[in-house]
Every structure is written in C-alpha cells, then in structure tokens.
Amino acid sequence: MIVVDNVEKAFESRVVLDGVSVRFDRGKVSALVGPSGGGKSTLLRCINGLERFDAGRIEVDGLVLGPSKTDRPSRADRATLRAIRLKAGMVFQHYGLFSHMSALENVMEAPIHVRGVAPAVARERAKLLLAQVGLPHRRNAFPRELSGGEQQRVAIARALAMDPEALLLDEPTSALDPERKAEVVGVLRDLAKQGATMIIVTHEAAVVREIADHAICLRDGKVVAAGSPSEVL
Amino acid sequence: MTRCRVLFLALVVAVVGLLGLVACGRTTPVSGLARIRAAGVIKWGGDIQGGEPYVYGDPKSPDRLIGFEVEIADAIARELGVRAEFVQNDWANLVPSLERGSFDIVMNGLEVTEARVGRVRFTRPYCVFTERLMARAGNASIAPDLLALRGKKVGTLANSLAFEMLRGTATPVVYDGVEEPYLDLVNGRTDAVLLDDIIATRYGAPRPELQVVGDLREGYYAIAVRPSDPDLAAAIDDAIGAIAARGELRRILERSHLWNDRQDRLIGWTAADQTRMLGAPRSPPPIERGHVMLFLRGAGVTLLVSTLAMALAIPLGLLLSLARLHGGPVLARLAGAYVEIYRGTPVLLQLYLLYYGLAPVLKLGALPAAVIGLGMNYAAYEAEVYRAGIQAVPKAQIESALALGMSTRLALRRVVLPQALRHAIPNVTNDFIALLKDSSLVSVITVVELTKQMTITAVDVRSWIGPGLLCAGLYFAMSYPLGRIARRLEKKLEGEREAEAAT
Numbered sequence: 188m189i190v191v192d193n194v195e196k197a198f199e200s201r202v203v204l205d206g207v208s209v210r211f212d213r214g215k216v217s218a219l220v221g222p223s224g225g226g227k228s229t230l231l232r233c234i235n236g237l238e239r240f241d242a243g244r245i246e247v248d249g250l251v252l253g254p255s256k257t258d259r260p261s262r263a264d265r266a267t268l269r270a271i272r273l274k275a276g277m278v279f280q281h282y283g284l285f286s287h288m289s290a291l292e293n294v295m296e297a298p299i300h301v302r303g304v305a306p307a308v309a310r311e312r313a314k315l316l317l318a319q320v321g322l323p324h325r326r327n328a329f330p331r332e333l334s335g336g337e338q339q340r341v342a343i344a345r346a347l348a349m350d351p352e353a354l355l356l357d358e359p360t361s362a363l364d365p366e367r368k369a370e371v372v373g374v375l376r377d378l379a380k381q382g383a384t385m386i387i388v389t390h391e392a393a394v395v396r397e398i399a400d401h402a403i404c405l406r407d408g409k410v411v412a413a414g415s416p417s418e419v420l
Numbered sequence: 421m422t423r424c425r426v427l428f429l430a431l432v433v434a435v436v437g438l439l440g441l442v443a444c445g446r447t448t449p450v451s452g453l454a455r456i457r458a459a460g461v462i463k464w465g466g467d468i469q470g471g472e473p474y475v476y477g478d479p480k481s482p483d484r485l486i487g488f489e490v491e492i493a494d495a496i497a498r499e500l501g502v503r504a505e506f507v508q509n510d511w512a513n514l515v516p517s518l519e520r521g522s523f524d525i526v527m528n529g530l531e532v533t534e535a536r537v538g539r540v541r542f543t544r545p546y547c548v549f550t551e552r553l554m555a556r557a558g559n560a561s562i563a564p565d566l567l568a569l570r571g572k573k574v575g576t577l578a579n580s581l582a583f584e585m586l587r588g589t590a591t592p593v594v595y596d597g598v599e600e601p602y603l604d605l606v607n608g609r610t611d612a613v614l615l616d617d618i619i620a621t622r623y624g625a626p627r628p629e630l631q632v633v634g635d636l637r638e639g640y641y642a643i644a645v646r647p648s649d650p651d652l653a654a655a656i657d658d659a660i661g662a663i664a665a666r667g668e669l670r671r672i673l674e675r676s677h678l679w680n681d682r683q684d685r686l687i688g689w690t691a692a693d694q695t696r697m698l699g700a701p702r703s704p705p706p707i708e709r710g711h712v713m714l715f716l717r718g719a720g721v722t723l724l725v726s727t728l729a730m731a732l733a734i735p736l737g738l739l740l741s742l743a744r745l746h747g748g749p750v751l752a753r754l755a756g757a758y759v760e761i762y763r764g765t766p767v768l769l770q771l772y773l774l775y776y777g778l779a780p781v782l783k784l785g786a787l788p789a790a791v792i793g794l795g796m797n798y799a800a801y802e803a804e805v806y807r808a809g810i811q812a813v814p815k816a817q818i819e820s821a822l823a824l825g826m827s828t829r830l831a832l833r834r835v836v837l838p839q840a841l842r843h844a845i846p847n848v849t850n851d852f853i854a855l856l857k858d859s860s861l862v863s864v865i866t867v868v869e870l871t872k873q874m875t876i877t878a879v880d881v882r883s884w885i886g887p888g889l890l891c892a893g894l895y896f897a898m899s900y901p902l903g904r905i906a907r908r909l910e911k912k913l914e915g916e917r918e919a920e921a922a923t
C-alpha cells in the first residue's frame with residue numbers, strides 16, 4: 188500500500204504539488220490522469236524518491252519518507268530510498284534502457300548487482316520475463332536495434348525482474364504508435380489480471396477504462412477527482 | 421593500398437619541397453663579405469641561454485647584451501667597417517640556422533669538433549678552453565682519465581666536444597643547459613661532469629659539494645662561417661689577428677676573467693696551427709645499421725615513456741573526473757585546481773620542477789620522472805575528456821539505474837562509466853598520439869628518446885635530412901595506425917549514436 192499524505196512540492200517558486208493526499212491499494216491498478224503540467228510525473232517521481240518534496244509524507248509499505256530541503260539525501264534517507272525503490276519499480280516514458288547492454292543484460296543487471304542473485308539464475312529469469320512480454324527472440328538485441336514498443340516491454344521486464352511490490356509507469360505508451368501501443372497495453376493488461384499493483388500515468392482514456400480499477404485526476408498540483416474510472420473521466 | 425601510395429607520394433612531395441627550400445637558402449648570389457659591407461651589418465647567431473660569460477642580458481638593464489663574445493663581435497665588426505647585430509637562436513640549432521642563412525656567422529662557445537669541421541668553415545680561434553672533469557668532493561673513484569670513466573655516468577652538453585670524447589667509453593648523460601649537469605652531480609644522479617673549464621669555473625666550482633678532478637684535453641672556440649663565404653672567413657681571420665695583435669683580445673678576455681697562459685697562443689696563431697686545430701679532413705660517416713639500431717632504441721624509449729605515462733594518466737584522470745563530479749565540494753575543488761594548474765602551465769616546466777626542483781627531497785630517476793611528469797600532465801587532459809564523457813551520458817540512464825535500487829556509486833560503475841569511457845576512446849587515442857610526440861620534451865631531463873637521438877645522429881652524419889626522415893618515419897609508423905583506429909572507432913560510435921537517436 189502506498190499512502191501520499193498532504194505532499195507539497197515547488198520548483199523554485201512554482202508550486203507543482205499542492206497538498207496532495209492519495210492512497211494506492213495493494214493489488215489494484217490506479218490511473219493518474221489530468222492535464223499536462225498537472226504534476227503527475229512529479230508525484231510519481233516523489234514516490235520513487237527521484238524527486239524530494241517540501242512538506243507532507245509518503246509511505247510505501249511501512250517505509251516512511253519525509254520532506255527534505257536538499258537533493259543530497261542523508262545516510263538514513265538513502266537506505267529508505269533504496270528500500271522504497273526496491274518495492275516500487277519504475278518505468279519511464281522514454282524507456283531509459285542501458286544503451287551499452289543487450290535486452291537480456293538490461294533485465295539481468297539489477298538482480299545480479301543489487302539483489303546479489305547468481306548470474307545463471309538471473310539469466311534464466313530474464314529469459315522468462317522477456318518471453319512474458321513477448322520478446323523471447325530479441326534477447327541479444329541492443330536498445331538501438333529495438334523499436335519503441337520493444338524497448339518499453341524490455342523496460343517493463345527489467346522492472347519486474349526486481350520483484351517489486353508495485354510498478355510505477357509514467358506514460359508508458361505515449362511515445363508509441365498505435366500498433367506498438369497495443370503490444371504494451373497487452374502486457375499491462377496481463378499484469379493487471381495477475382493482480383499486480385500498478386500506478387499508471389496516462390493520457391489515454393482507453394488505457395484507463397480497460398486496465399484501471401481506480402482513477403485520480405491531478406490539476407495544478409491538486410487532486411480534483413478520484414473514484415472509479417468512469418466517474419473520473 | 422592506394423591510400424598508402426597517395427600518402428607516400430605526399431611525403432615525397434613534402435621532402436622534395438623541403439630540399440628545394442634548403443637549396444634556395446644556400447645560394448647566395450653575392451660573396452659574403454660584399455653582402456655584409458653593402459648591408460652595413462654583420463649578423464651573428466648565438467643563444468643567450470648559454471649565459472655568462474658568453475652572451476647574456478646585462479643584469480642592470482636586461483635589454484642590453486653583454487659578454488666577452490659581444491665585445492669580440494663588436495671589435496670584429498669595427499675591423500670590417502660594419503655594425504654587429506645579435507640574432508637569438510636555440511643553441512642546438514645554430515649550425516643548421518647558419519646554413520639556412522638566418523645569420524652570417526655563429527659565435528657562441530662553438531667548439532671546433534670533427535663533426536662541425538665537416539659542415540662549416542671555422543675561423544682562427546678566439547678562446548682556448550680545456551675539458552674539465554668534476555666529481556663530488558671526496559669521490560676518489562673518479563680519475564682524470566677518459567678510459568677510467570668506462571661505465572660511469574658522466575653529464576655533459578649534447579653535441580659538445582666533451583660528448584664526442586665520452587661516447588664509447590663512459591655513459592654520457594646529455595643536458596641542454598649548463599646548470600643542470602652540476603645539479604644532478606650534486607644530487608648523485610651522475611658520477612662526474614665533463615665540460616669546458618669556462619663553464620666548470622662558473623657553474624661547477626662554486627658548489628662546495630664538488631671538486632675538480634682534472635683537465636682531459638684542450639679545445640678551441642672559433643667562429644663558424646658558411647663554406648660558401650670563404651672571403652668572409654678570411655676577413656674575420658684578419659680581424660681577429662689585428663684585435664689579438666694590439667692586445668684588445670687579451671683585454672676583452674681579461675674583463676671576463678678568461679685570460680690565462682693558454683690564451684697566449686691566440687696571438688701568434690699561424691696557418692699551421694689552424695691546420696692542426698681543424699685536423700685531417702674526413703668525410704661524414706654514412707647512416708649505417710648502428711644508427712638505425714640507435715633510432716629503434718630511441719623509438720622504443722618514446723613508446724615506453726608514452727605508454728607508461730598514459731597508463732598513469734588514464735586511472736588518475738578517471739579519479740580526478742569522478743572527484744570533480746561526485747566527490748563533494750572539497751574534493752571537487754581540489755580536482756578542479758589540479759586540472760587547471762596542470763593545463764595552465766607548460767609541461768616542460770612541470771618536468772623541470774619534478775626532476776630538478778624536487779631533487780633535494782625526492783630523487784627520481786630520469787625515466788620515472790619522465791613517466792610521472794607526462795602522466796600527471798596528461799591526467800589533467802584525460803580528466804576533462806572523461807568529465808565530458810560522463811556528462812554526455814543522458815540523465816535518464818542514471819535515473820533508471822537509481823530507480824532499480826542501485827546506489828549512486830554502483831550506477832556510476834555499471835552504467836555511467838562504461839558508456840562515458842566508450843565515448844572517450846577516440847579522444848583518448850588521439851591524446852595518446854599527441855603524447856607520443858610530446859614525449860620528446862623529456863629530453864630536457866636527460867632521457868634520450870627518438871627526437872634527441874635524431875639530433876645527436878644528425879650532428880654525427882652532418883646532415884639533418886636522413887636522420888630527420890628516419891625519425892619522422894618512425895613517429896609516423898607509431899601514430900598512423902593509432903589514428904586509423906581512433907577514426908574507425910569514432911565512425912562506429914557515431915553510427916550507434918544515430919541509431920539511438922532514431923528510436
């Protein structure tokens with residue numbers, strides 16, 4: 188369970204999150220919607236600790252993150268941040284695959300070097316995950332050799348390889364053309380069916396309706412609507 | 421294959437052009453004396469770096485040159501009815517510059533040596549010196565005997581008479597300046613120093629740690645004239661004769677404390693004395709296998725120094741760039757200062773300070789000092805290359821790594837550095853090529869590498885063309901393949917970047 192409690196965040200003098208409170212329940216898929224600049228990405232990045240906030244608190248499965256004035260986290264914060272990131276995997280709009288590694292290596296990297304999984308074990312698991320996202324044949328391709336949709340599916344497999352409690356996805360489909368979009372949405376639908384906890388930032392009503400259990404609308408840094416997808420849309 | 425041929429042709433054209441220029445410089449339509457009289461000025465070449473007592477800036481007004489050679493030049497010019505004008509020129513290149521026509525004569529402690537006799541026309545001498553051997557005080561193992569110096573490290577000036585004497589018996593250590601040989605002798609880097617008594621008296625004898633062992637042989641300073649200007653040489657001979665006969669030469673030498681019994685013979689100098697001084701004419705030795713082997717050894721030293729220096733510069737540069745970007749405020753400031761200082765001062769100066777300046781506390785050998793000096797200098801440049809490489813890695817790559825639970829350090833090691841270094845490889849290769857050439861600077865701290873070997877051999881065989889081409893060929897053979905590799909890597913990386921941008 189992820190709880191966001193009265194979080195405030197400003198870039199210089201510009202308020203981006205203005206007292207946001209939301210709950211994301213385990214086993215549920217939540218959609219974050221709203222106009223551009225509403226603060227969706229910032230909220231996701233705050234949950235994952237890529238961005239610090241000025242006031243309020245965020246709790247991820249009992250791990251509590253408080254406000255911070257500096258970008259350099261304290262030693263204690265650093266441990267909390269890493270623990271949170273292990274619980275909440277992140278998928279970015281522009282994939283962010285490691286460009287010097289093949290698809291398979293991208294997926295194996297963190298389990299081996301963060302979790303300490305044996306390379307042989309990590310490799311087998313990575314193969315399974317790539318098969319699960321429909322890319323068993325593209326293992327050895329480098330990111331530059333993959334289409335956008337393929338890269339995004341590798342990115343999802345890479346996040347899943349760390350067995351996170353929740354997946355945070357920031358516009359996972361918006362950089363893709365319709366055909367590739369359908370591939371990625373298919374993967375997300377499968378994950379939802381398996382009971383994964385997900386927070387998806389998206390502009391697409393179809394994604395919200397098809398996959399989400401719950402929707403939250405952010406506008407100018409405030410939650411302006413929350414409820415079932417049909418209510419919020 | 422065709423590319424090689426084009427390159428070869430380009431090289432040939434360049435060399436032919438060069439030869440043409442040399443030839444042009446040599447053809448002087450009017451005789452030397454007439455030319456000088458018409459111009460009203462005789463230009464004489466020298467190097468004020470040789471210092472006291474030859475030609476040097478007056479400490480009271482540094483613009484004014486003084487020294488016994490200035491006085492002799494003025495006296496000769498008066499005899500010829502013209503004005504003397506000094507032309508500053510690097511000492512090691514005085515003879516080639518004379519041949520090119522940069523000035524009319526050379527007068528700057530130029531010893532009459534066999535190698536030089538074959539290249540220039542010497543006038544009668546204006547000073548007699550002896551080769552003085554000095555060692556550390558109390559070192560009884562050094563005797564005033566050339567053969568007894570076998571296996572000893574003896575400091576001297578490159579291409580000097582002493583150097584020619586030492587070659588084949590002792591292990592000569594060659595310097596460009598007159599102060600450094602004695603410094604190194606005091607510091608224990610050499611066993612003895614063999615140089616003209618004029619130099620020894622001024623730069624060696626004042627040091628209480630040193631003592632004079634003895635004099636090995638006499639020699640002469642004479643004025644060098646181009647062989648194509650025999651009338652000028654004859655006129656200068658007459659001028660020196662006149663100056664000596666009326667006691668002016670003696671007064672000049674006395675003012676610089678150079679007069680002694682040996683100088684007496686300058687006054688009654690005869691044609692027979694001149695013949696004896698010049699020795700039997702001998703044609704220059706051709707470039708032979710021995711020379712080529714020496715060149716290959718020089719190239720080996722160049723490659724060794726460059727490779728080891730780069731092996732030091734790469735990890736040190738990496739540490740500096742990491743300290744600068746991720747080391748916190750104090751380390752970042754220190755690393756920044758290191759980079760600015762090393763890039764903002766000449767590497768020659770850094771080598772000097774490391775080798776001579778630090779000698780009282782840290783006695784580095786010449787080769788280690790060369791490697792450390794160049795390595796520390798290049799580390800500053802590598803640091804900037806890596807810094808640019810690290811900063812060029814998209815932020816999204818680091819965020820992805822952090823989001824997967826990596827620490828900043830792990831993200832740097834596994835994600836950022838591998839990408840940054842890959843992108844840095846072409847630059848690093850280019851820096852290595854530059855280092856190959858910069859390594860010629862280490863000759864100032866007595867390392868005989870390829871370029872130094874070339875200048876030594878050029879004097880031996882009395883020509884710069886053969887040794888110069890051989891030297892250039894060896895540098896080219898070392899750097900060209902590296903350049904090809906760098907370009908190929910660059911192209912490959914460019915292709916990858918384009919592919920990444922396209923998706």
Ligand SMILES: Nc1ncnc2c1ncn2[C@@H]1O[C@H](COP(=O)(O)OP(=O)(O)OP(=O)(O)O)[C@@H](O)[C@H]1O
Binds near residue numbers: 203222225
């Ligand atoms: N690093 C930053 N520095 C300054 N301002 C920022 C930064 N990141 C985001 N902002 C600003 O914060 C506001 C919210 O941005 P955010 O990316 O969270 O919006 P969003 O809801 O995700 O919008 P979109 O739908 O366009 O992705 C925007 O006005 C943006 O300009």
Ligand SMILES: [Mg+2]
Binds near residue numbers: 227228229357
């Ligand atoms: Mg956004």
